[in-house]
Amino acid sequence: MxxxxxxxxxxxxxxxxxxxxxxxxxxxxxxxxxxxxxxxxxxxxxxxxxxxxxxxxxxxxxxxxxxxxxxxxxxxxxxxxxxxxxxxxxxxxxxxxxxxxxxxxxxxxxxxxxxxxxxxxxxxxxxxxxxxxxxxxxxxxxxxxxxxxxxxxxxxxxxxxxxxxxxxxxxxxxxNPASGKQELPHNYLLLRNFRKLVEQHYMQLRLPKDYAALLYVTPNYLNSFCRHMLGKSAGEIIRDRVLLEAKRLLTNADMSIASIAWQLNFADNSYFTKFFKKYTGQTPEEFRKHLA
Known part of the structure; x- marks a missing residue:
């Protein structure tokens, strides 16, 4: 690589x-x-x-x-x-x-x-x-x-x-015939705003309640809304964005695992490795080797 x-x-x-x-x-x-x-x-x-x-x-x-x-x-x-x-x-x-x-x-x-x-x-x-x-x-x-x-x-x-x-x-x-219909503006607006907030803040804000507060809805409503629209909870969407950025950073062989953990705001390298393996089935090192 x-x-x-x-x-x-x-x-x-x-x-x-x-x-x-x-x-x-x-x-x-x-x-x-x-x-x-x-x-x-x-x-x-x-x-x-x-x-x-x-x-x-x-x-x-x-x-x-x-x-x-x-x-x-x-x-x-x-x-x-x-x-x-x-x-x-x-x-x-x-x-x-x-x-x-x-x-x-x-x-x-x-x-x-x-x-x-x-x-x-x-x-x-x-x-x-x-x-x-x-x-x-x-x-x-x-x-x-x-x-x-x-x-x-x-x-x-x-x-x-x-x-x-x-x-x-x-x-x-x-x-996607349903998209753009005038009778569905609220759902698509809320979903778009949630995704934009996740994109802006996923390194600092990891809990659905943080985004619910920014969107002026309750955490339960945000979770049920995300499950209805995407089949995933709000927490899963936030987690998936963190994992995606971790994978992108791992493609840079010059960055150490510790540096990536720090950039993604994990407490330490060990916590990041456990998080990554739990949701991908691979350690960061194993994922990086498969990219070679």
Whole structure:
């Protein structure tokens, strides 16, 4: 395993022989793979990343969870997630890299994109399978984006924003019809706010009651709500976020187990090791060896 940190790419660093854009890259999958043969290894992005498979096989891993490739599959990633891929045969489809700020000049709500369930930052929720009848429409949207990029006209960026939002909405409608309905705003707002708070505070706040207080609900309500929405208690969601960060840090061979325990706010190395093994079935050292 490399002794360096997992590399983090920005959009410009993945430009494909064209004028680099800081906000958007759209490409056919085969062209993208040919231009960036080295990024099959674990890496992160500083942007939202979307891949759409129309042909091919193999697997891709997002935050240490492995998924088999299938035609009609899309995977959505938020900034900071770790992923890699292991493809067999010729892969076809499309890739999109889009910055978090791409829509800011276009939408009043800076957090609009986070409303889509596939941008939750949870690996399994970011991998969706399109019904066969929806595949042509999504492919057509990607082709329209490529045409717009290759033959720029007036209001080009705004057209690309419209096409991108149309893609997100059509995928969401096809795979999760209940999302976005006006009669369900409270549940999705509470879930989104809880997940954002966990993302901000998981290193310091480990108890559901801490988050319940920030959300102005009772701990019992928060736990029952999480079980209803996600099939997990609030405590499990907090714990899973701590474990994910531990796994990400363990990919850096230069960090000692003690340093990782300290960074994650554990009392000592022994407590961290017991916690990690209890919920993963491996010690941190064993997990790190399997990454090599």
């Amino acid at each position: 490399s002794k360096a940190l997992i590399p983090t790419y920005d959009i410009c660093s993945l430009a494909m022989g064209k004028p680099a854009s800081e906000d958007l890259l759209v490409a056919r999958f085969s062209d993208y793979l040919e231009a960036h043969k080295d990024i099959r290894f674990p890496h992160r992005h500083s942007f939202y990343h979307l891949a759409f498979f129309t042909a091919g096989s193999g697997a891709h891993t997002i935050d240490f969870e492995r998924f088999q490739v299938a035609p009609g599959q899309l995977y959505f990633m938020v900034p900071g997630q770790v992923h890699s891929w292991f493809f067999t045969g010729k892969i076809e489809g499309y890739v999109m890299n889009v910055s978090a700020s791409f829509f800011n000049a276009f939408l009043q709500d800076d957090n609009y994109v986070e409303r889509f369930p596939f941008f939750s930052g949870v690996s399994a929720e970011g991998v969706v399978q399109l019904p066969r009848e929806n595949i042509p429409a999504i492919s057509e949207l990607f082709e329209s984006m490529l045409t717009e990029i290759q033959n720029p006209q007036g209001y080009g960026l705004d057209m690309l924003r419209l096409l991108t939002l149309e893609l997100f909405i059509k995928v969401s409608r096809a795979t």
